[in-house]
Amino acid sequence: MDRNIVYPGSIPQDVDILYPNLNAMVGIAALTAATLGTGTLVDGLACTPTTPASLTVVVGPGSITQLSGLDATAYGSLPANMVEQVVKTGINLTAVNFTFAVPASSGQSINYLIEAAFSETDADPAVLPYVNAANPSQAFSGPNNGGTAQNTQRVQRVQLQVKPGAAGASGTQTTPGVDTGWVGLYVVTVNYGQSAITNSSIVVAPGAPFIPYKLPALRPGFSSMQVFSSSGNFVVPNGVTTLRAELTGGGGAGGYHASMPGGGGGAGGRAVGIISGLTPGQVIPVNIGAGGVTPASPGTGGNGGMSTFGNMQAGGGFGGIGGTATGLISNAGGAGGNASGGQLNLTGSVGTDATVVAYRGGDGGGPGNGRGASGANPGIPASSYGGGGGGGGGSNSSPATGYPGGQGGGGLLVIEY
Structure with missing residues (x-):
């Protein structure tokens, strides 16, 4: 894994912080690929009914590993790089809730697909202090003292969404297809008149890439x-x-x-x-x-x-x-x-x-x-x-x-x- 060299007395640069973060991610990505391969895999993200039972399910904490470009957009002063591919890991530390609607007609059912994808976004904006060359004792507020907020983290998460199928007579309803770039995790079946989702309503989607x-x-x-x-x-x-x-x-x-x-x-x-x-x-x-x-x-x-x-x-x-x-x-x-x-x-x-x-x-x-x-x-x-x-x-x-x-x-x- 690459390491930065910093010399005593040299003026610190932003890349002295950016590169160690990037190199750590690349090293972890290489280890992940060596142990898990380069295919998409999911760990955790258990789907359970709420307590007390309702028409809502809870998708618990977990992670997804997925092959992706190094950076889709510039990372600070480092340029975007989608040519080199690494295995990235998105981590959710908190649960996500989804609420489902019942079919409107008697005798019908709907299959809902819960799907997941790796997500990387810049977040946590803040107005940062900048060096004021004219008066170093008084910092600028944001770039050029403009008071502009800037994102301070590039976060990697598991993006989750629900895709409803078409309502149909119970037993004939179909599950919608998985969207490009996503993987199916669970199929939740909701019947007309149902007031609560139980464990029997939730099944693992075919081909779900759980470890x-x-x-x-x-x-x-x-x-x-x-x-x-x-x-x-x-x-x-x-x-x-x-x-x-x-x-x-x-x-x-x-x-x-x-x-x-x-x-x-x-x-x-x-x-x-x-x-x-x-x-x-x-x-x-x-x-x-x-x-x-x-x-x-x-x-x-x-x-x-x-x-x-x-x-x-x-x-x-x-x-x-x-x-x-x-x-x-x-x-x-x-x-x-x-x-x-x-x-x-x-x-x-x-x-x-x-x-x-x-x-x-x-x-x-x-x-x-x-x-x-x-x-x-x-x-x-x-x-x-x-x-x-x-x-x-x-x-x-x-x-x-x-x-x-x-x-x-x-x-x-x-x-x-």
């Missing part, structure tokens, strides 16, 4: 985590526009054969990716696939369910082979689930085949897989999310008997932001 979050809400990298093991909704927190998601599908169940061991279930697919362009408060549905279920009677293990999050999909693993067929050398393990929508899409591990000669079921696809059972035992369920269940074992008794496979692991979503 969505403050610095304390910003998060350093991926510092927080949410885990979904069942379906629900993810609500984007304040300060979050980008997240990392790892999505896993449900694992398939192990096979259950009538007279032999069953194959292991396949693991669920896995999608990993970075999702950007999010808006705080945005709701993203989460669907978590269930683990495959072992059939109640001999048969192939149930498939795992698909998990979804936004455009990401992680398919469920397939169940291990079982059933009642005879003469098999082995029962095959289930295939792993596929994945899509991530930057990294991984197919789940295949469940292993049953070893009939050893009467051992196939292991489920991993990680988090269940182990295949040996002998007269049911397969081991998956120990973690997305793993395939182990295939049921078998006995060499007469008649030979197979046992149920283990259940697959349910899907999972891990979100880091």
Whole structure:
């Protein structure tokens, strides 16, 4: 930021005061642009009904930042400069009231638009003392001793105004468009016969550029985590526009054969990716696939369910082979689930085949897989999310008997932001 140099003994000039003010504004403008950007943003300016309620609303203190020329008119002895653009901030420290008229005809409503713009004006005029060269002990009153008042401040404020729409049958009335150079903040709806404005009468205008979050809400990298093991909704927190998601599908169940061991279930697919362009408060549905279920009677293990999050999909693993067929050398393990929508899409591990000669079921696809059972035992369920269940074992008794496979692991979503 520029700084003035003043030397001892030199005669003070007006620019010795003007430039520090200008340089401070430019420095703050640069910092504002670096943190908030150059687009128009609004902070505060909350719109609320009066207490007691009436047909008046109160727009509270707040600010607006907007790109503007350095100075539209001369600033003291410094010339106007609209070529160089800086982000300026208008600040209102006091509230502004607006009173609305009700429609004149029964059954009608009016939408009023409250809009805002950056305003810079010269104000606080005063008659200033000037140096009287002929008699320095007696100051002139104003320039050339003419008694003329001059503005003493260049103030930056939020200019607010109300723009009424056309009255129309309730539910069909339209909101007026935003004027050039302004931004819409609120729409206030007033109905025929209404005597007071309530909170339900006031809505934020579409596209209103309110600052969505403050610095304390910003998060350093991926510092927080949410885990979904069942379906629900993810609500984007304040300060979050980008997240990392790892999505896993449900694992398939192990096979259950009538007279032999069953194959292991396949693991669920896995999608990993970075999702950007999010808006705080945005709701993203989460669907978590269930683990495959072992059939109640001999048969192939149930498939795992698909998990979804936004455009990401992680398919469920397939169940291990079982059933009642005879003469098999082995029962095959289930295939792993596929994945899509991530930057990294991984197919789940295949469940292993049953070893009939050893009467051992196939292991489920991993990680988090269940182990295949040996002998007269049911397969081991998956120990973690997305793993395939182990295939049921078998006995060499007469008649030979197979046992149920283990259940697959349910899907999972891990979100880091």
